Amino acid sequence: MTSVRNDFFAIFGIPETLDLDVAALQKRFYELSREHHPDRKKPSERAEAEQRTSELNDAWRTLRDPIKRAHYVLERHHLNLQPTPDILEEMFELNMEREEAETRDQLEAIHRRLLAMLQQTDQALAQSFTQDLSAVRAILSKRQYIQNLIASTENALSN
Amino acid sequence: MPFQIDFSEARAAKPKAIGIDLGTTNSLAAFMDLTGPAIIPGADGHNIVPSVVNFTDADPVIGNEAKARLVTHPADTVYSVKRLMGRGPADVAHERLPFQFDSAAGNVIRLNVAGRQWTPPEISALVLRQLKRNAEAYFNEPVTQAVITVPAYFNDAQRQATKDAGRIAGLEVLRLVNEPTAASLAYGLDKRSNGVIAVYDFGGGTFDISILKLHDGIFEVLATNGDTHLGGDDIDDLLIQIGLEDIASEWREDVSTSLEAVQLLRRAVIRAKEELSFVPTASIDFEYRGRRYQRELTRPLFEQLIRPIVERTLEPCRAAIRDAAIAIDQIDEVVMVGGSTRIPLVRQAVEALFRAKPHTELNPDEVVALGAAVQAGILSGDVEDKLLLDVTPLSLGIETMGGVVSRLIHRNSTIPASATEQFTTAVDGQRNVLIHVVQGERELVKDCRSLARFDLKNIDPAPAGYPRIEVRFLIDANGILNVTARDQRTGVEHSVEVKPSYGLSDEQVEAMILESYEKAEDDLRERQVREARVEADNILAAVEKAKQNEAWFDLSDDEKAVVDRSINELLVVYHADDHHLIRAKIDQLNGSTLKLAENMMNTAVKGALKGTKI
Structure with a gap:
């Protein structure tokens, strides 16, 4: 079972880019919706319009979100997430700290730190969009690690 | 009635589509007037048709009269049936329900009322049929198309059951539209702002919250949440x-x-x-x-x-705000819908949560039906400036190894939404692939709502992993799942057999439609006979009266005999159940009294010239 995806950039009629103007994309989304939405078509044209609009909606949902967009672009280039040795080391240490945390206070402090780091990676991700894809691969993998750490910390906090 | 004037040509070209709010407690119909949406009143003068059906008489009684019979005939009166739509007997086993139902009836609830079994869609169809009849009487023309509203948080089975009810009632369901979204269309907030609004819809049996972004007539739902059993x-x-x-x-x-x-x-x-x-x-x-x-x-x-x-409504509100990825202070307006929003405590709770004074200008009982009429106008091309972009309330996934859900379409995705997956076989020569589709937010299949099993049949025998079948899952604009499959190597559409987990099969719905058509034909025939008899009464009375006129005495004996014979022949067929025959005899009597009518006209003219009163 593998998923099959369309060319989202082509649907919007724009070249592939990570550094997108979301406001302009939204404007285009509304224009295309008015043009293709099945509600605005004759009954005989609705099935085709439905298909087209579902692809447009899928494209809008993916491209408007920087993280989904980044994953999508890597997928298009058949690239997986690839952390740098620095990131691996940093994450390894964070994980140790989390495992060694004994009190609830310590866990909560780690949780706060992780949330702040997640925010930083999201900003770094936006900046990486003007660089090459290897930077994107590294930051997205870091983000994934942080998310996993947040989930396990929250799990520990709820026990 | 303002619409009697003359739109006959325009009407003939395009069938009239109405908007219907099929509520837990009350139902209403509305249509697009030239100036905006308007409610269609019932024959009894009330706008609201209570969603209550009574089975004491040979024919079901629906609406206000049925509501009155709730007390006098509680055992054969059914209400709040919307709560049972799209659910199975096991779902309601622990609920206190005022009806007897067949607990072994598989995946559909069958109520035992007045000596027969009724499924919830059939009972809802009776309410819909009443609204259809009201509209037909109001417009004096057949009404066959409707937009019907559903709670935004309704799942696939609940939506399908509503659509089935429409079909059984003889309506082509142009669209299911979510109640809070419909309300936002009726409110006309698009004229006021390009902003973000929240619609808090607390009705008789269901609760919904929707967050929408308005942009030059586009109503884009950002997130929706709710509880389909809270009201x-x-x-x-x-x-x-x-x-x-x-x-x-x-x-x-x-x-x-x-x-x-x-x-x-x-x-x-x-x-x-x-x-x-x-x-x-x-x-x-x-x-x-x-x-x-x-x-x-x-x-x-x-x-x-x-x-x-009341507090149970607040967590869904917070969840919707989170999913919409907005801060509470970005919400410009809050709109209140549903009868329960008249309760002051509800208003206070909403005001405190959203930190905004809620809109209550429109009648909360009517606003959803009005919005459904607007959507009917959009679909028929009469309303061009508005467009609704709604979302699916629940994530859609398929069962994978170990009973884990693989999510294909996330909740709050704009619909129509689709996902395409490739499937293959696990063993050599495998002929079928079974896909189990579920709805819900949990990781395990057992914690989600089973939607249906799709069987990809007749796969050409091949080594394991060799076949390539592309399956497309499309949630349409009604929020209902459609599945199609294609063999990737041959490009041929692959047959998919659908086994819904809850609800009626297509064959069952067809049988119910057939039955209701037969019923409708009986109804029609009976009405035509009754109308023919009324007409016969009128002409017989008129002729009897004319016989007192001096014009009658001016007729020859032969002429009089012809009229008398025609009268007798009409009286003979009067009690036959054949309106064609009655009408034929009415025409005959009409023909035989032409001379009499002419004479009466002359007498009248003479009288008028003489200045005498006749």
Whole structure:
């Protein structure tokens, strides 16, 4: 079972880019919706319009979100997430700290730190969009690690 | 009626589509007037048709009269059936329901009422048929198309059941539209702002919250959430429980086993509840078999009792705001929909959560039906400036190894939404692939709602992993799943057999449509016979009267005999159940009295010339 995806950039009629103007994309989304939405078509044209609009909606949902967009672009280039040795080391240490945390206070402090780091990676991700894809691969993998750490910390906090 | 004037040509070209709010407690129909949406009144003059059906007589009675019979004939009167739509007997096994149902009836609830079994879509169809009839009487033309509203948080089976109800009622369901979104269309907020609005919809049986972004006539739903089993009914049930316990201790008698007593008490608590929205104290006034129970209910006590129910609406609101990825202060306006939003505590809770004064200008009972009419206008091309982009309320996934859900379409995705997956075989020569589709937010299949099993059949025998079948999951604009499959190597559409987990099969719906058509034909024939007899009565009376006129005496004996024979022939067929025959004899009598009519005209003219009164 593998998923099959369309060319989202082509649907919007724009070249592939990570550094997108979301406001302009939204404007285009509304224009295309008015043009293709099945509600605005004759009954005989609705099935085709439905298909087209579902692809447009899928494209809008993916491209408007920087993280989904980044994953999508890597997928298009058949690239997986690839952390740098620095990131691996940093994450390894964070994980140790989390495992060694004994009190609830310590866990909560780690949780706060992780949330702040997640925010930083999201900003770094936006900046990486003007660089090459290897930077994107590294930051997205870091983000994934942080998310996993947040989930396990929250799990520990709820026990 | 303003529409009698003359739009006959325009109407002939395009069938009229109405908007229907099929509610738990009440239902309404509306249409797009030249100036905007308007409610279609019923024959009894009321806008609201209570969603109540009574089966005491040979023909079902629907609406206000059925509501009155809730007390007199509680055993054969069905209400709040919307709560049962798209659910199975096991789902309601632990709920206190005022009906008997067949617990072994598989995946559809079958109510035992008045000696036969009824599924919830069939009962809803009776309510829809009443609304259809009201509209037909109002427009004096057939109405065959409708937009029907559903709670935004309805799942696939609940939506499908609503669509089935429409089909059984003889309506082409142009679209299912979510109730809060419909309300936002009716409010015309798009003219006021390009902003973000929240619609808080607390009705008789369901609760919805939707967050929308408005942009030059585009209504884009950002997120929706809710509870399809939370509404004013829950408040009523709570008060009834308290009342029953109170009565038991005061009278030393348990009246809870009497359906009539419970319905009388329901009516009494609803009255008190409704009064408390406007006055600080009300009383629950209950009389049963000559005994009387009265209890003062103050607003503070009432609020203390219902607070837990009202608070259950707030978590879905917070979840919707989170999913919309906005801050509360970005919400510009809050719109209130549904009868339960008349309760002051509900308004306070909403105001406190959203930090904005909620809109209550439009009648909360009517606004959803009005919005459905607007959507009907959009679909027929009459309304061009508005476009609704709604979302699916629940994530859609398929079962994978170990009972884990693989999510294909996330909740709050704009619909139509689709996902395409490739499937193959696991063993050599495998001929079928079974895909189990579920709806819900949990990781394990057992915690989600099973939607259907799709069987990809007749796969050409091949080594394992060799076949490539592309399956497309499309959630359409109604929020209903459609699945298609294609063999990737041959490009041929692959057959998919659908086994819905809940609800009626297509064949069952077809059979019900057929049955209701036959019923409708009977109805039509009976009406035509009745109309023909009325016409016969009129002409017979007119001829009898004319026989007193001097014009009658001017006729020859032969002419008189022809008229008398025609009268007799009409009387002979009068009681036959054939309107064609009655009409033929009416025409014959008309023909035979032409001379008489002419004579009468002449007499009248003569009389008028003479200045005498005739």
